[in-house]
Amino acid sequence: MKRPFAVGVRYSTITLCLTVTFSALTLSARPAMAQDAAALQAKLAEVKQASAANKRALSHYNWQESVTTSIKGEVKKQQLFLVNVGPDGQQQKSEINAQPAAQASGGPLKRHIVAKKKAEFKEYGEQIADLARRYTQPDPERLQQALQQGNISMQLGGGDTTMTLVVKNYIKPNDSLTLVFNKKLKAIQSVRVSSYLDDPSDAVTIAAQFAKLPDGTNHVTGSQINGVSKQLSVMTQNSNYQPI
DSSP, rough: OOOOHHHHHHHHHHHHHHHHHHHHHHHHHHHHHHHHHHHHHHHHHHHHHHHHHHHHHHTTTEEEEEEEEEEEEEEEEEEEEEEEEEESSSSEEEEEOOOOOOOSOOOOOHHHHHHHHHHHHHHHHHHHHHHHHHHHHHHHHHHHHHHHHHHHHEEEEOTEEEEEEEEESSSSTTTTEEEEETHHHHHEEEEEEEEEEESSSSEEEEEEEEEETTOOEEEHHHEEEEEETTEEEEEEEEEEEEEE
């Protein structure tokens, strides 16, 4: 008659021990989680501060951007632009020595098809290039919002030199921005992006490298943008920065 009582006591004891253990683990984890969140906030603050200061510094420059557009690995177009940052903080581009488009051969129908195809690829190339600019000019407000939503994590490694932040849902749902920040130079070192245009099936990948001008202003030296669905790539190189 006493055995059920003993079993009940034993189960109650086990339950109590588990409850106490879980509570202790939870309480000990909270300070660690708070410390991690504070550390991430501090590191993000460095990135935001550097990005904001750098955007202001770039507004005092103009520079040249060479753009090479390829389809299925074959170079289709090469252009040179003069670039500056407008009053709204967005980059403005004007083409230098634009060459007139070559006239397509063949009859009216063929010329119409070729012209339509060129216009389609031109629009597509401009769309993915514009998307790349949004990712390679990190927005402090978007970064802070991503942090508040729990969409930023820090990769291990990098040592004393660099840190790597991975941002999810930065501009579009399920996109990914990987940002490598040089802690000694206090500047973005590189950016890798996995995103898309209107639909996730229309994937776009972006890789960009950064470097500093003599006065410390950080800038994109070059980027590789790939539009997967049309097998179109846009490669950019920036140079000849001049103060204005």
